[in-house]
Amino acid sequence: MTLTRRTLLASAMLLAFSATTFATSSAFAAKPLVMGFSQVGAESEWRTANTVSIKDAAKKDGVTLKFADAQQKQENQVKALRSFIAQKVDVIAFSPVVESGWDTVLREAKAAKIPVILTDRAVNVADKSLYVTFIGSDFVEEGRRAGQWLLEHAKKTPDATLNIVELQGTVGSAPAIDRKEGFQEVIGKNPKLKIIRSQTGDFTRAKGKEVMEAFLKAEGKKINVLYAHNDDMAIGAIQAIEEAGMKPGKDIIIISIDGVKGAFEAMIAGKLNVTVECSPLLGPQLMSIARDVVAGKPVPARITTVEGVFPAEVAAKEFPNRKY
Ligand code: GYE
Numbered sequence: 001m002t003l004t005r006r007t008l009l010a011s012a013m014l015l016a017f018s019a020t021t022f023a024t025s026s027a028f029a030a031k032p033l034v035m036g037f038s039q040v041g042a043e044s045e046w047r048t049a050n051t052v053s054i055k056d057a058a059k060k061d062g063v064t065l066k067f068a069d070a071q072q073k074q075e076n077q078v079k080a081l082r083s084f085i086a087q088k089v090d091v092i093a094f095s096p097v098v099e100s101g102w103d104t105v106l107r108e109a110k111a112a113k114i115p116v117i118l119t120d121r122a123v124n125v126a127d128k129s130l131y132v133t134f135i136g137s138d139f140v141e142e143g144r145r146a147g148q149w150l151l152e153h154a155k156k157t158p159d160a161t162l163n164i165v166e167l168q169g170t171v172g173s174a175p176a177i178d179r180k181e182g183f184q185e186v187i188g189k190n191p192k193l194k195i196i197r198s199q200t201g202d203f204t205r206a207k208g209k210e211v212m213e214a215f216l217k218a219e220g221k222k223i224n225v226l227y228a229h230n231d232d233m234a235i236g237a238i239q240a241i242e243e244a245g246m247k248p249g250k251d252i253i254i255i256s257i258d259g260v261k262g263a264f265e266a267m268i269a270g271k272l273n274v275t276v277e278c279s280p281l282l283g284p285q286l287m288s289i290a291r292d293v294v295a296g297k298p299v300p301a302r303i304t305t306v307e308g309v310f311p312a313e314v315a316a317k318e319f320p321n322r323k324y
Helices: 002-027 045-061 074-086 103-111 139-154 174-187 205-222 231-243 261-268 283-294 312-321
Strands: 034-039 064-069 091-094 116-119 133-136 162-168 193-200 225-228 253-258 274-277 302-304 309-311
Touching (some): 045 064, 045 231, 103 116, 139 162, 139 225, 139 309, 162 174, 174 193, 193 205, 205 231, 261 274, 261 312
Parallel strands (some): 034 091, 133 302, 162 225, 225 253
16 A cells, blocks of 8 residues: 555656646757856956956856956866866856866766866867867967067167066966067067066966066166066056156056956056957857857857057047946
8 A cells, every 4th residue: 555655656756847847948949058167366467357257147148157366366267167067067167267277177077978178278289179279369379469560669779778677467367478479470570579587476466566676676778678467567567667667658658468458547648658459259159159069069169369569549439438
């Protein structure tokens, strides 16, 4: 008797369950896509805008986003990726803080049949099948554009040697490696352009200021140009230059990358000479590519963001159009 009742109850539950399943699937034709996203951190204005873009696009697109902030630490990102794998998300996207050291965890994702999309920064792995695509900027080209601006600027004083100090991004990160390389490639054409100091400022304002203070202490008025791998470090350095009694943008020419609003404000104030654009607004593209990937549609292996260069002369006019 008990057994029969139990069986009956079980079948009733099963029926109820399938009815619910059916109701759910007919009401929402597609089940929401679940994405695990591991973000680098919150180190810069760029990053904040990137996070907002991703969260907003997920919401708009009906994507369930599991978002993890790695606070600029690779070990936190590896942990986040492993937790996404354990949760069996539909797709993993991440912006890798540094380029190397991803083989093992990416192999784990592949074994679990979870596709991986890289956004913003690249990884250095031998097996390219460990991720489906990479959406982001061409950082080498950004470095070249920064160098090109300086080559042109140097034409105004053809006999002068220009001593450059460089604030690098996070050690081992794709943008730091590539922006250095692209810049060096172009300024190498003019032997009067010399990098006299180069150190990391970890992409933050605080570090940018601190390292610029050290550069000023060591080299003082010898410094003619600052090349910062992002706007935040340039903005931190501007403070250091002012505190040292010099005029940023005049006594020291300043070139940086990103094109965030803070950089436009600094250009309008005459304290920054040029910013090379790097767009953080990757969210909408990421969501649409993720849908294609999960649906098994072919996607390009590399999707490059389209960007420009903004010298101080156009800053006031461009400012109202800036979205980040
Ligand atoms: O330039 C910098 C941020 O990876 C492109 O990271 C990104 C860089 C960006 O912290 O501001």
